[in-house]
Amino acid sequence: MPALIDLRRRIRSVKNTQQITRAMKMVSSARLRRAQEAVFAARPYARRMLQVLNGVVARADPALHPLLQERGAERVLLVVLSSDKGLCGGFNANINRAAAQFLAERGGRGVELALIGRKARDYFRRRHATVRSERVGLFQGLRYAVAQGIARDLIEDFTTGHADQVHLLYNEFKSVIQQRVVIEQLLPIPPQAFDPAEPPLDYLYEPAPGRIFGGVLPKHVEVQVWRALLESAAAEHGARMTAMDTATNNAADAIGRLTLYMNKVRQAAITKEIIEVISGAGAAS
Numbered sequence: 001m002p003a004l005i006d007l008r009r010r011i012r013s014v015k016n017t018q019q020i021t022r023a024m025k026m027v028s029s030a031r032l033r034r035a036q037e038a039v040f041a042a043r044p045y046a047r048r049m050l051q052v053l054n055g056v057v058a059r060a061d062p063a064l065h066p067l068l069q070e071r072g073a074e075r076v077l078l079v080v081l082s083s084d085k086g087l088c089g090g091f092n093a094n095i096n097r098a099a100a101q102f103l104a105e106r107g108g109r110g111v112e113l114a115l116i117g118r119k120a121r122d123y124f125r126r127r128h129a130t131v132r133s134e135r136v137g138l139f140q141g142l143r144y145a146v147a148q149g150i151a152r153d154l155i156e157d158f159t160t161g162h163a164d165q166v167h168l169l170y171n172e173f174k175s176v177i178q179q180r181v182v183i184e185q186l187l188p189i190p191p192q193a194f195d196p197a198e199p200p201l202d203y204l205y206e207p208a209p210g211r212i213f214g215g216v217l218p219k220h221v222e223v224q225v226w227r228a229l230l231e232s233a234a235a236e237h238g239a240r241m242t243a244m245d246t247a248t249n250n251a252a253d254a255i256g257r258l259t260l261y262m263n264k265v266r267q268a269a270i271t272k273e274i275i276e277v278i279s280g281a282g283a284a285s
Contacts, residue, residue, distance in 0.1 A: 007262040018251035025244035035234035046227040065213035066159045077163035081170035081232040082117030088240035092119040147226035158187045170228045171235035179235040
């Protein structure tokens with residue numbers, strides 16, 4: 001039977017852990033609120049821009065801009081968005097598992113990884129995957145300029161022929177307790193399927209379509225990367241908030257069980273002392 005002092009130390013240790021998890025939950029809750037606002041503000045613009053561009057691209061000549069040209073899928077670049085920190089449940093495990101499955105489906109041939117976040121970097125570094133680029137520490141001060149830099153590098157890889165396709169893999173924020181792993185093609189910009197009953201429309205371009213695409217398409221790539229970064233950041237805070245809430249509740253349950261057990265041990269010790277006193281008194285008489 002453990003000593004009372006050992007049980008008290010265990011209870012004190014669990015209480016300290018509970019204070020940490022409660023504080024982390026509160027921090028994630030505050031950050032999640034700001035991240036949600038940023039995601040909800042970016043979604044309508046990004047989705048509407050994608051719809052309009054896809055409508056234009058579906059009726060335009062792909063030769064008007066390099067970002068529209070289909071070149072097969074011999075060289076694929078997968079951009080994996082993970083977090084820099086842990087303690088967020090299955091957030092990173094789901095992302096890494098989806099990326100590993102993406103590689104396995106293609107036999108690992110012709111697929112390079114652009115890793116964003118320390119957790120994805122550490123995971124694939126141990127597995128000797130083909131990594132084209134690594135970025136860590138971006139989510140500490142997430143700004144639109146970060147998305148611009150990432151988009152610029154991805155566009156360069158695509159236009160120079162280092163990648164025939166570019167895909168984004170990230171956690172989409174659905175709610176505080178739910179995130180959805182998403183893999184979507186970023187480049188070349190895919191045209192949407194249109195209702196065949198809808199009469200086809202064409203556009204009058206001013207200035208020329210090539211000049212329009214030259215300015216709008218890179219901006220579109222930046223916006224989609226920015227949206228994915230915001231989605232991943234919000235999903236991370238939601239996952240960490242849920243994980244820390246669960247850890248805090250589990251700590252409370254553990255404290256209750258340990259306290260009950262400590263009381264039983266203390267009661268047994270008191271009963272033993274009483275018996276010893278009574279036995280000693282009986283022997284003295």
